[in-house]
């Protein structure tokens with residue numbers, strides 16, 4: 434479907450592709466990597482599907498009443514390392530994001546499988562110092578090793594909490610090893626599960642209290658309910674709806690400084706482009722909240 438010359442189109446389409454790198458505030462980094470997927474394949478097509486969808490999306494944000502792209506969104510050529518080891522891919526993403534951070538850019542990484550976040554988060558952490566990672570995900574992904582590598586997507590949470598304090602929200606799938614890790618004496622990872630969101634009226638307070646002032650957000654699209662986001666490698670029932678997700682993001686943007694984010698694990702479906710558009714609009718809306726939503730409270 435969306436495989437024809439995908440990167441000629443930039444995120445946001447015509448208008449925002451006119452921006453050059455020097456003038457851009459935000460730089461989109463597509464990483465179509467799929468090296469350790471365990472079930473449904475196709476995340477390598479995620480970035481091109483998101484970018485394609487973005488060129489058919491309204492660039493006027495009807496909630497915020499702004500044209501978010503006007504602050505300058507630049508899309509880099511993809512970091513395409515399909516046959517590389519996860520370690521090599523992680524270090525390539527690290528180098529790119531590190532350069533962007535030293536240039537004062539705000540990084541938005543789009544995957545690809547969830548391991549693409551590791552290098553990005555390491556680079557952002559080194560640049561901004563003390564920060565938290567907010568992981569919106571169905572899965573805890575806290576195994577130390579899976580399929581013979583520490584860089585499997587099932588180990589992402591574990592790697593991330595080695596870089597910065599981790600708070601996971603929307604979790605509804607936990608392995609025995611994940612659980613033992615979470616219950617262990619030295620664990621500082623905080624989990625606000627899908628069940629907490631349903632049953633604990635203080636869940637939002639708990640999420641905010643767990644986060645430091647600076648926050649990097651990593652969004653695994655399987656955090657959404659499968660009814661609106663079926664295009665993921667490992668779907669789990671019982672996920673978040675669109676407006677709940679927006680409320681969570683608004684809450685975090687209002688109370689914290691967001692230092693970067695990524696959106697990963699889109700695995701486009703033949704014959705259903707709705708998930709691609711969801712992912713594209715999610716990125717745009719979150720950029721809107723971060724760059725226009727804070728001062729302009731409606």
Ligand SMILES: [Mn+2]
Nearest residue numbers: 571572653655
């Ligand atoms: Mn997941």
